[in-house]
Amino acid sequence: MKSIKRRILVLITALILLTFTACSDSEVSNNSNAPPSSSEPTSLTSAVTVIKLAMTSDYDTTDPFVNEKLFSISDDVDSINFEVSVHMKCERSLLEIADNETKEIIWDKSWNDSADEELDISLNNLDKEKEYVIRLTCSKVEHAEAVIAFDSSLVEDVVMPRKLT
Helix, strand or coil, rough: HHHHHHHHHHHHHHHHHHHHHHCCCEECCCCCCCCCCCCCCHHHCCCCCEEEEEEEECCCCCCCCEEEEEEEECCCEEEEEEEEEEEEEECEEEEEECCCCCCCCCEEEEEEECEEEEEEEEEEEEEECEEEEEEEEEEECCEEEEEEEECCCCCCEEEECCCCC
């Protein structure tokens, strides 16, 4: 009987460890020692937090395509700097950062054609009590990638939203 209980306990522990390992494999990286991706500029790889949004023509069945990630700030800040690198071949695209609860847009940039651009951005008055969403919307996509690099350890990946919207 003890042998069966021990095997069940080992199996449950292994499943839990496997689940945590699978959940930690995401597009968000907080490791400044990670090797650079072939599409990321060198300056982005030295950032503390990097969020990557990508899509191809097979991303979804409805147009426009939308890809988004949530993040939060671990402490209230007056200003936080980040770098955006976009490489897109599509008809129209919009990259925006918004308050996830109120849907208020706090930064956005749109393109009416393909884009290959790097931007330095600053966000002001971010609140640690809020979640923010980075959203990439593209129509008639061949490929699109936006890499957002924050130079602050205050930026944290949010896996599950605090409130379902």
